[in-house]
Amino acid sequence: xxxxxxxxxxxxxxxxxxxxxxxxxxxxxxxxxxxxxxxxxxxxxxxxxxxxxxxxxxxxxxxxxxxxxxxxxxxxxxxxxxxxxxxxxxxxxxxxxxxxxxxxxxxxxxxxxxxxxxxxxxxxxxxxxxxxxxxxxxxxxxxxxxxxxxxxxxxxxxxxxxxxxxxxxxxxxxxxxxxxxxxxxxxxxxxxxxxxxxxxxxxxxxxxxxxxxxxxxxxxxxxxxxxxxxxxxxxxxxxxxxxxxxxxxxxxxxxxxxxxxxxxxxxxxxxxxxxxxxxxxxxxxxxxxxxxxxxxxxxxxxxxxxxxxxxxxxxxxxxxxxxxxxxxxxxxxxxxxxxxxxxxxxxxxxxxxxxx
Numbered sequence: 001x002x003x004x005x006x007x008x009x010x011x012x013x014x015x016x017x018x019x020x021x022x023x024x025x026x027x028x029x030x031x032x033x034x035x036x037x038x039x040x041x042x043x044x045x046x047x048x049x050x051x052x053x054x055x056x057x058x059x060x061x062x063x064x065x066x067x068x069x070x071x072x073x074x075x076x077x078x079x080x081x082x083x084x085x086x087x088x089x090x091x092x093x094x095x096x097x098x099x100x101x102x103x104x105x106x107x108x109x110x111x112x113x114x115x116x117x118x119x120x121x122x123x124x125x126x127x128x129x130x131x132x133x134x135x136x137x138x139x140x141x142x143x144x145x146x147x148x149x150x151x152x153x154x155x156x157x158x159x160x161x162x163x164x165x166x167x168x169x170x171x172x173x174x175x176x177x178x179x180x181x182x183x184x185x186x187x188x189x190x191x192x193x194x195x196x197x198x199x200x201x202x203x204x205x206x207x208x209x210x211x212x213x214x215x216x217x218x219x220x221x222x223x224x225x226x227x228x229x230x231x232x233x234x235x236x237x238x239x240x241x242x243x244x245x246x247x248x249x250x251x252x253x254x255x256x257x258x259x260x261x262x263x264x265x266x267x268x269x270x271x272x273x274x275x276x277x278x279x280x281x282x283x284x285x286x287x288x289x290x291x292x293x294x295x296x297x298x299x300x301x302x303x304x305x306x307x308x309x310x311x312x313x314x315x316x317x318x319x320x321x322x323x324x325x326x327x328x329x330x331x332x333x334x335x336x337x338x339x340x341x342x343x344x345x346x347x348x349x350x351x352x353x354x355x356x
Contacts, residue, residue, distance in 0.1 A: 004122055008115060008328045015317040022320025027351040030322045032152070032299050032340045034219040036273060039266035042218060042256045049255035056251040058243045060087040060227075064254045067261035068212070068227050075264070076184065078196045080205070084232045086239055087249040087257065090224035091182055091213040092116055095146075098178060098209075099124035101241050102234075104143035108134070111332045112154055114180070117146045130330055134169050142175045150183040150192050150297030153329045153338040157190040157297050163200045171207055176234065182213035182226070185267060186274065189296040196230055205230045216299060217267050218260040225249070225257040274299060277341040277348045284352040285339065293336070301339040302326075312337045319354040 012030060019026040059065070065082035072078040088094040095116045099107050104126050109117035111130045121128035126144075129137065134145070147166055149158035163179075170177045179195035193200060196210050209230040215221035229235060242248075249257075260266070282292060282301060290303040305312055309325035316323055316337075324340075326333025341348065 004119060005115070012313070012322070012324070015313050016322055018314075018317040019320045019322040022354075024320065024350060027321045027343060027347045027354070029340045029343055029351065030324045030338075032216070032342050034215065034221050035342055035344050036219050036270060038219050038222075039260065039263070041263050041266065042220065042223075042260045045259035046223075046252045046256040049252040052251035054251075056248045056254060058086075058246075058248050059239055060085070060249060061251075061254050061258070064258040064261075067258040068229065071261040072194070072196070072212075072229070076194050076197065078194050078210075080196065080229045081232070084205075084235045085227055085229045086235050086242070087254060088211075088226045088228055089247060089249050090215070090221075091180070091211050091226035091228075093224075093247075094211060094226070094228055095180065096120045096123060098238075099126050099144055101238055102144060102176060104176075106140070106142050107144045107146070108137065108142045109146040110148060110151065110330075112151070112326075112330045113146070113148065114152045115328065117148075134166065141173065142170075145170055145175050145177050146180060147177060147195065148180040150186065151294070152183070152298065153300055153324070153326065153333065153336075154293065154302040155183075155295035155298040155300050156302075157187065157192050160193045160197065160199045163193065163195055167195065167201055167208065174207075176207050176209065176231075178209045178211060180211050182211065183216060183298040184212070185217045186271065186299060187297040188275070188278065192297055205232070207231055207234075209234055214257060214260050217270070219270065220256070220260060223253050223256060225253055225260070227257075273345075274341055277343070277345065280352050281339070281341060281348055284355040288355040299341055301341070302336055303339055304336045306335065309334050309337055321351050321354060 065085040068085045069080050069082045099120045106127050107121035108129045111132050118128050184192045195208055211228050213226040289305045293302050295301050309327050313325050324338040326336030
């Protein structure tokens, strides 16, 4: 196994302490963790399923799988059979272990990316390449190609045409494409499209996996609720491996997840919260000297004032605002910072006031 990198968030601790020293307290915009309530319909479903003494099924309940398939069809124009839905215990664990499950020897992921794509390659003992252009691989083989749209940290949306080219390239070479779509319901200026949409894949899911999370859509980060779907043969392979490894989503969480996927009202309400926070925070950042790049979807502003990322982190920490340095996500981010909109309305308003 390749050596794992130091956990990057530990490096932010001194800046967090500096921000905490502000007389009005810290405004933490560094991590995209939900702060709003878990929807009541989800809490009720969890409580109703609390008496679950037996082992849950790794494949999940049929109700959960049908809810996931229904949501994909209703909201994203994607048709999958409920048998090809596999719940996962939060999508981070799947991202980290997918190269191992697939026996991948070479993993490709975006130049600016969620660090766990690289960690997953290292855990598998695979070689890794951060590249936005697949032509950079030349004749080299790739076993697994990650795409992430809307992207973390940039909020960039990959259009269907781009995703079609990725799918065609991978199929010509026998590579698997895994699409991390955890922000897909949070399109703002652009509407994201799934790798499994017919406009992208031509109606065939061969060689494709889509990874979905309820952490952002439904404020369920604490529940560890997600699922993967796509190529039936790949999903079956993952299911068999996860059965042997005991990777089972707790039964009450399965019930809660089914309720969340079946209800769009709470998701729309949460979208409105984030929309309002974006609308207040963006002009304040721009007026204070930051340019916002990409950021047409998702929960972050990818911002720069031209300085080194850690200098920008320090500048904002002086006024009690904590953000993430862009180089957490790759060397290409060393002049940017990532600013989350996942603070409460009161804290977002505090940040706006401090930026003036």
